[in-house]
Amino acid sequence: MHIDRVVRLGTDALLVEVPDSATATALFETARDRISVEDVLDIVPAARTVLFDGVADRDALAEEIAGWTLFPDDVAPARPQGESVDVPVVYDGPDLAEVADRWQMSVEEAVAAHSATEFTVAFCGFAPGFAYCTGLAERLHVPRRPDPRTRVPAGSVGLAGEFTGIYPSASPGGWQLIGHTGLGLWDVDRDPPATLPPGTRVRFVPR
Amino acid sequence: MTALASERTLQVVRAGPMSTVQDRGRPRWAHLGVPRAGALDAPAAALANRLVGNPPDAAVLEVTFGGLSVRPSQTVTVAVTGAPGPVAVDVRAAAWGEPVSVRAGRLLQVGTPTVGVRSYLAVAGGIAVAPVLGSRSTDTLAGIGPPVLADDDELPLGASAEPPASIGVAAVRQDGDPGRTGLRVLPGPRLDWFAEDAWTTLTRATYTVQAESNRVGVRLQGPRLVRSRHEELASEGIVLGAVQVRASGLPLVFLADHPTTGGYPVIAVVHPDDLWRCAQLRPGEPLTFHPA
Numbered sequence: 001m002h003i004d005r006v007v008r009l010g011t012d013a014l015l016v017e018v019p020d021s022a023t024a025t026a027l028f029e030t031a032r033d034r035i036s037v038e039d040v041l042d043i044v045p046a047a048r049t050v051l052f053d054g055v056a057d058r059d060a061l062a063e064e065i066a067g068w069t070l071f072p073d074d075v076a077p078a079r080p081q082g083e084s085v086d087v088p089v090v091y092d093g094p095d096l097a098e099v100a101d102r103w104q105m106s107v108e109e110a111v112a113a114h115s116a117t118e119f120t121v122a123f124c125g126f127a128p129g130f131a132y133c134t135g136l137a138e139r140l141h142v143p144r145r146p147d148p149r150t151r152v153p154a155g156s157v158g159l160a161g162e163f164t165g166i167y168p169s170a171s172p173g174g175w176q177l178i179g180h181t182g183l184g185l186w187d188v189d190r191d192p193p194a195t196l197p198p199g200t201r202v203r204f205v206p207r
Numbered sequence: 208m209t210a211l212a213s214e215r216t217l218q219v220v221r222a223g224p225m226s227t228v229q230d231r232g233r234p235r236w237a238h239l240g241v242p243r244a245g246a247l248d249a250p251a252a253a254l255a256n257r258l259v260g261n262p263p264d265a266a267v268l269e270v271t272f273g274g275l276s277v278r279p280s281q282t283v284t285v286a287v288t289g290a291p292g293p294v295a296v297d298v299r300a301a302a303w304g305e306p307v308s309v310r311a312g313r314l315l316q317v318g319t320p321t322v323g324v325r326s327y328l329a330v331a332g333g334i335a336v337a338p339v340l341g342s343r344s345t346d347t348l349a350g351i352g353p354p355v356l357a358d359d360d361e362l363p364l365g366a367s368a369e370p371p372a373s374i375g376v377a378a379v380r381q382d383g384d385p386g387r388t389g390l391r392v393l394p395g396p397r398l399d400w401f402a403e404d405a406w407t408t409l410t411r412a413t414y415t416v417q418a419e420s421n422r423v424g425v426r427l428q429g430p431r432l433v434r435s436r437h438e439e440l441a442s443e444g445i446v447l448g449a450v451q452v453r454a455s456g457l458p459l460v461f462l463a464d465h466p467t468t469g470g471y472p473v474i475a476v477v478h479p480d481d482l483w484r485c486a487q488l489r490p491g492e493p494l495t496f497h498p499a
Contacts, residue, residue, distance in 0.1 A: 007396045010476035013446045015396045028238070042237040044444030046468050051444025054234065124240040125442060125468035128349045132442075188339050188351065194239040 223274025290323030
């Protein structure tokens, strides 16, 4: 079992710490399958944790989670169960050349490297429908911009650390922008409203 | 009147500094980045609904620092709770914390509270704007739900099933003084990221509410909380009432419109029964924390 620690917080929440985002995604998906909506109000995966908020019986839940086998072979993360979505991208972001430089590649090679990667939505946050996509090799991780932009247009595709993300709406932001997409990411009249909920497998396809 | 028009409406004549539609909020979507929202002073909103005979999940108006005037299209029963202040129908003073009948076309005014910040106006039948993801609440962080009220808005009202049941006056809460009584706190998930004396500092010092406080959180000025671990915290889920410590070392209490995840350590969590007090803290007022 790949759970590092279970922390009780507030009166009715559990924060489960795990070693990596793949485990967080697997724990989130398992929990969504196995836990009744009456027993937990919200389950929030993040980079190294899964938060269980509004838990009816914390001790029972902690015990139940400890008994789960997240990965059948107990070694590698299972393939996420989510949908597979292709995100069409025009690789024309203002930081693309700098990112390619950091990767010690040409711009063409950088686009090829990014679009050849199979990503998984580890979690959503920052804004509704903003998906933190993991999958980039560690040598391709880049820092945030030291000076965040005051306005990043909706649809911008950016990099920060291990993550690739797409801004669902215009907002301030410090991610390295490598391109943009016209794909709609958020629609409250749809179920689910997010195009890329946690567990979704994502490919960025050059346009 | 067209078939689409609601028969019962509430015309917003003056929206005031900041008035929003709120119900019990929008849980179950946090994993998609959707804030909880909902009335900040939930007990006051629930009381207002009870006073007019609404179910507890009916939407009310959350009125920040008064300044709201509305005109019902039909005779309605209303109640104002939360931060106490002047209530008037046309030029006549009306009761705060009790059901009040407002005749069709009369002007109901919710004035600036004498203490506290947020008053709640319930109208029999509830504010019947279209729900978004299961809630009628305005979320000011992500912009989900109805927009913040503006002058000349026309709000639909739901059908009022029956005359409101009479309820005892004892239901009205004594608001007390949050600065003196303080907020009970439980240890947060990252207490171990702070220096040994940080918990003592938090629970013994007096903080001051800053003007930048809003529905997202109460920002505080006071003794800085020193960290023992300085690396970047990977973003993690945030609960209502989380006391997060920013790079400045100053604490912030997250309220209903808080972001679903955050990358600063949470040192403490405010007891849920005390959260309503945060809704009523004015800038400049003192605030203390006590171990629950």
